[in-house]
Amino acid sequence: xxxxERQPCAAVRGKIIVTVSRSPILRNVAVIWLLATVAVLVVGxxxxxxxxxxxxxxxxxxxxxxYHFAHAILSLVFPxxxxxxxxxxxxxxxxxxxxxxxADALAVASAEVTALYAGICLATGMLWGKPxxxxxxxWDARLTTELLLFLLYVSYLLLRRFSPTxxxxxxxxxxxxxxxxxxxxxxxxxxxxxxxxxxxxFGPNGGGxxxxxxxxxxxxxxxxxxxxxxxxxxRYAMERRRxxxxxxxxxxxLEASLETPQ
Amino acid sequence: MSYFGYVFDHLLKDLRLEWRSRDAxxxxxxxxxxxxxxxxxxxxxxxxxxxxxxxSGGILWVGLLFASMTALNQSWSRExxxxxxxAQRMAPSPASALFVGxxxxxxxxxxxxxxxxxxxxVVFFNLQVLGNGWLLALILPLGTWALVVNGTFFAALGxxxxxxxxxxxxxxxxxxxxxxxxxxxxxxxxxxxxxDPLQIRSWITQLAGYDVIYTTVCVLLFETVLNAE
Numbered sequence: 305x306x307x308x309e310r311q312p313c314a315a316v317r318g319k320i321i322v323t324v325s326r327s328p329i330l331r332n333v334a335v336i337w338l339l340a341t342v343a344v345l346v347v348g349x350x351x352x353x354x355x356x357x358x359x360x361x362x363x364x365x366x367x368x369x370x371y372h373f374a375h376a377i378l379s380l381v382f383p384x385x386x387x388x389x390x391x392x393x394x395x396x397x398x399x400x401x402x403x404x405x406x407a408d409a410l411a412v413a414s415a416e417v418t419a420l421y422a423g424i425c426l427a428t429g430m431l432w433g434k435p436x437x438x439x440x441x442x443w444d445a446r447l448t449t450e451l452l453l454f455l456l457y458v459s460y461l462l463l464r465r466f467s468p469t470x471x472x473x474x475x476x477x478x479x480x481x482x483x484x485x486x487x488x489x490x491x492x493x494x495x496x497x498x499x500x501x502x503x504x505x506f507g508p509n510g511g512g513x514x515x516x517x518x519x520x521x522x523x524x525x526x527x528x529x530x531x532x533x534x535x536x537x538x539r540y541a542m543e544r545r546r547x548x549x550x551x552x553x554x555x556x557x558l559e560a561s562l563e564t565p566q
Numbered sequence: 567m568s569y570f571g572y573v574f575d576h577l578l579k580d581l582r583l584e585w586r587s588r589d590a591x592x593x594x595x596x597x598x599x600x601x602x603x604x605x606x607x608x609x610x611x612x613x614x615x616x617x618x619x620x621x622s623g624g625i626l627w628v629g630l631l632f633a634s635m636t637a638l639n640q641s642w643s644r645e646x647x648x649x650x651x652x653a654q655r656m657a658p659s660p661a662s663a664l665f666v667g668x669x670x671x672x673x674x675x676x677x678x679x680x681x682x683x684x685x686x687x688v689v690f691f692n693l694q695v696l697g698n699g700w701l702l703a704l705i706l707p708l709g710t711w712a713l714v715v716n717g718t719f720f721a722a723l724g725x726x727x728x729x730x731x732x733x734x735x736x737x738x739x740x741x742x743x744x745x746x747x748x749x750x751x752x753x754x755x756x757x758x759x760x761x762d763p764l765q766i767r768s769w770i771t772q773l774a775g776y777d778v779i780y781t782t783v784c785v786l787l788f789e790t791v792l793n794a795e
Contacts, residue, residue, distance in 0.1 A: 448747075452743050452744070455739075455740040458740075459736050459737045459740045460737075462733075463736075466728050466729065466730075467728075474791075475794050478790055479723070481783065486741060489776070
């Protein structure tokens with residue numbers, strides 16, 4: 305972003321506040337996207353709670369599945385956004401540092417949303433497991449691997465917190481690659497380990513979904529996908545502002561040091 | 567000098583340093599011994615031989631995992647003294663040779679610990695191996711390498727972090743959990759003789775695959791970690 309697009313900085317109580325001019329088009333797109341997301345989620349809620357008929361054996365219990373399923377699928381997708389952004393960061397790190405900062409912002413946003421979605425997937429799964437299996441938690445393959453996914457991205461976020469300033473992006477990008485490689489191992493483990501979890505819905509051995517439940521599944525999947533993209537975008541914008549403010553502060557400190565009489 | 571020449575030099579240097587101080591091996595030996603004793607007191611292995619057989623594979627690996635983590639942090643702080651690491655970064659030799667050399671050295675240390683402690687373990691836990699015991703000669707090195715290669719890498723990654731002693735387990739454990747599952751399952755399968763040989767073989771193959779994948783990634787990314795600024 306060119307420097308003259310910004311409004312002047314103001315130093316308030318020792319802290320430097322930088323205001324970045326926002327693109328009105330982007331903001332409008334974000335608002336429209338949010339409204340559309342809410343609309344789709346409302347339809348999804350109606351489909352899942354009111355329209356889908358009770359299931360033969362589980363009764364109303366299956367309604368939590370629509371939320372569980374959407375979050376489970378997406379918690380396996382967002383890690384790849386994180387992986388892609390981290391790879392892009394490592395590629396641009398030396399070649400184009402400003403683009404690399406963009407990639408880093410996307411990486412942190414997607415990692416946080418991955419941890420969030422995996423957490424929601426685990427929580428809804430437990431809510432379902434208690435009435436269906438009689439236990440909150442089983443050390444079954446898929447539960448374990450989803451928990452591992454959650455732990456991996458929490459450890460990624462912890463590394464970001466603990467690592468020394470200036471190295472955070474590169475080190476966490478490296479860890480993201482390790483974590484991204486772990487995700488297919490997580491997925492393959494469905495085939496490797498014996499399992500108590502219901503059979504996979506998709507794939508050659510998939511159980512499939514009865515046609516009367518399909519609309520609820522698809523609406524919720526669409527809604528939570530849109531919501532995830534919105535939250536990632538929002539977090540991305542926040543991270544970009546933080547980065548720009550940091551740059552501005554660094555520049556001001558540099559200028560101030562040049563002005564001091566030698 | 568060829569790549570393996572550099573690796574060999576780094577390995578030799580680390581082995582020589584360890585030979586002079588013997589900090590890592592002595593520390594690990596005593597640590598694993600203590601873990602074995604603590605678990606023996608907690609579970610009464612003499613009274614329940616079947617249960618002991620089922621859990622001793624896990625106990626062995628937990629002990630080795632914790633012990634190697636204490637040693638891994640030390641193995642890099644050695645390089646930080648007198649700015650040796652900065653010199654390594656400026657050296658024209660490939661950065662990953664440094665990593666491979668150090669990982670091999672750490673592997674040797676942990677293997678020595680295993681060789682010394684395996685008989686002690688068998689005696690203390692009153693173990694009788696019911697399966698094909700020779701398979702352990704394959705499982706132990708593969709499992710050790712899985713722990714050591716990632717551990718060495720993440721110890722280097724967290725080298726300049728705040729509270730790095732805490733950071734290493736926090737990032738190493740989640741990544742290693744699949745490997746831990748594989749090695750514990752294979753070891754327990756051999757010790758109890760319950761598991762189908764085909765299943766044991768599949769665990770070992772997976773463990774080998776895990777080793778190959780992560781060794782490759784570590785070697786490729788080490789230079790980035792070394793020059794992370």
